[in-house]
Amino acid sequence: MTQRHRTGAAAGGLAAALTALALLAGGCTEAAGGVRGTPGAAGLRDPYFPKLGNGGYDVRHYALTLAYDPASGRLSGTADITARATQDLSAFNLDLAGLTVGTTTVDGVPAAANRAGNELTLRPREDIRKGAEFRAVVAYAGVPEPLTDPDGAREGWLRTADGAVAVGEPAGSMTWFPGNHHPSDKAAYDITITVPAGLEALANGARTARRTAPDGRVTSVWHTPEPMASYLATVTIGHYETTTERPPGAVGTPPGEETPTGSPGPSVLTAAERSLAARTAALRAEVPGIVARQERLFGPYPFAVAGATVVADGTLGYALETQTRPVFPLASFDRTTLVHELAHQWFGNSVTPASWRDLWLNEGFATYAEWLYGEKYEHVPARKRFETAFAQEANWAFPPAEPPTADNLFDAPVYQRGAMVLHRLRETVGDRTFDEILRGWLAKYRHASATTADFTGYAEDVAGRDLGALWAVWLYGDGRPSAP
Ligand code: ARG
Numbered sequence: 001m002t003q004r005h006r007t008g009a010a011a012g013g014l015a016a017a018l019t020a021l022a023l024l025a026g027g028c029t030e031a032a033g034g035v036r037g038t039p040g041a042a043g044l045r046d047p048y049f050p051k052l053g054n055g056g057y058d059v060r061h062y063a064l065t066l067a068y069d070p071a072s073g074r075l076s077g078t079a080d081i082t083a084r085a086t087q088d089l090s091a092f093n094l095d096l097a098g099l100t101v102g103t104t105t106v107d108g109v110p111a112a113a114n115r116a117g118n119e120l121t122l123r124p125r126e127d128i129r130k131g132a133e134f135r136a137v138v139a140y141a142g143v144p145e146p147l148t149d150p151d152g153a154r155e156g157w158l159r160t161a162d163g164a165v166a167v168g169e170p171a172g173s174m175t176w177f178p179g180n181h182h183p184s185d186k187a188a189y190d191i192t193i194t195v196p197a198g199l200e201a202l203a204n205g206a207r208t209a210r211r212t213a214p215d216g217r218v219t220s221v222w223h224t225p226e227p228m229a230s231y232l233a234t235v236t237i238g239h240y241e242t243t244t245e246r247p248p249g250a251v252g253t254p255p256g257e258e259t260p261t262g263s264p265g266p267s268v269l270t271a272a273e274r275s276l277a278a279r280t281a282a283l284r285a286e287v288p289g290i291v292a293r294q295e296r297l298f299g300p301y302p303f304a305v306a307g308a309t310v311v312a313d314g315t316l317g318y319a320l321e322t323q324t325r326p327v328f329p330l331a332s333f334d335r336t337t338l339v340h341e342l343a344h345q346w347f348g349n350s351v352t353p354a355s356w357r358d359l360w361l362n363e364g365f366a367t368y369a370e371w372l373y374g375e376k377y378e379h380v381p382a383r384k385r386f387e388t389a390f391a392q393e394a395n396w397a398f399p400p401a402e403p404p405t406a407d408n409l410f411d412a413p414v415y416q417r418g419a420m421v422l423h424r425l426r427e428t429v430g431d432r433t434f435d436e437i438l439r440g441w442l443a444k445y446r447h448a449s450a451t452t453a454d455f456t457g458y459a460e461d462v463a464g465r466d467l468g469a470l471w472a473v474w475l476y477g478d479g480r481p482s483a484p
C-alpha cells in the first residue's frame, strides 16, 4: 500500500498527464475485456538503487509460505501477492535475486515468467485494468545467496551453522522472496515457515499458529497486519529460546513512571540463540519498559507486537530494526542499541522513508531518540551529546539529506549530523513546539512513507515560521558551521 500524503490536485494532474503521454507513445496492446495495458516500470528510480521496486502496482499483502532445510541450505517458497494495479497493465515486474522460479499464476491463471538480472517479469494472459486488485503467485526454490552492499555490509538470507537469519536493508529481501522491494510500497504480511524438528522459526509480528507434521517438521505462522516495508521483513531459524515479557506498567516499572501511557502496550516476545539466552535475559526483559518510556516521548507504539531477537556473532555485523522484532548480533546487544532499534519502530518502520535518500529520517531520528532517552532517563543532556557530535570531524563529511553515493548511506553524517539537525531545530523552535512537531509528524505519517521535504514542510507548518536558513546550514550545507 502506498500512503504518501500529498496535495491531491498536483499528484492527480501529473498522473493524468503521464497517462496521456503513455497513450500518445503507443505500444499498447489490445486485450480481452478491452483493457489496453502497458508494462509496469522495472524500477522506481530510487536515487541510489534505481532498479529497486517496480511500477504499475501497489502491493496490499504478502503471504509467504517457506520451508527451509539448514543441512542443505535449500529454501523453497511460495509468494502469494495481493496487489492493486495503478495503471492498465500488460506485464509487471517483481524483484528477485537468485533462486529458481517454478509455477507462476495471476488470478489463478498461468502467467508467462521471464527473468533478467534481479527482475522477474510476469505477463498475465489478460491485461489488468487500472484500479483492479489481482493476485500473483510465484513458486520458487534454491539456495539463497546473500548480498554484499555497496558499503561492504552483508545482508539478505544469511546462513548459520543450524539455520539462517534473513535481513534486508536496503536490498537483501529480494534474496529470499519476490516482491516490490522499495520502501515506498508497504504491505501487510503473513509468513509461514516450516523447519526440521527441534528448530525454532521466528518472523515479524505475532505467532498465530504452530503445528508439528507427522514427519516431525514444525510449522510456525507469523502475522503482521500493519503496513511493513519489505526491507523490514525478517526470518530467524535455529535453536532459540523465546520469552514472553511482562506487560509494560507491571511489576518493575521504574519509580515515578507508574502513570499509564494511555495505551495497553504491545505484547512482547523476545528470543535469543539458545547459548545466549541466560546472559541476554536481563536486557531482553527491559524491552517493555523501554517501549513504555518511548511511548511517553513519542506517542503510542505503532504496532500490536514488540520484541528483540539476539543471534550469535558472526552472522551479521550490525543490528537491524526489523519490524516488531529487531535483530541484534550479541556484540551489538547493549542498552543504547536496543533504545535505537526500538525507536526505529516509530522512526523508519511506522514513518518510512519514501526513498533511500531520505534515510536520515530513520537514522538521524533514531539517533536523536537515543539523545532524548538519555536526557530524560539517564541524566545526560542532549546538548552534551550534540557538542560531542559537533566536535567529531567524521560527522561533517557530507550533508545528511544528500549522501554522495550508496556506499555512504549508513555513514556517520546520516546518523550523527541527522541528530544534530533535530537538536538545532529543537533549540530554534523551543522544547514545546519541538515536541509537537515530533509527535505530530509520527501521527500524520503513521504507517505511511515520507520525504525529507514532507518533514521540513511539516516542521515549518507547526512552528508557524520559515526555517529555510536552518535546513540550508544543518541539513543541506557542506562542512561544519561555526558553533551555535
Ligand atoms: N538500520 C541499521 C541501524 O539501525 C543499520 C543497517 C546497516 N545496513 C547496511 N547495509 N550497512 O543502524
Ligand code: ZN
Residues within 6 Å of the ligand: 340, 344, 362, 363, 366
Ligand atoms: Zn538505525
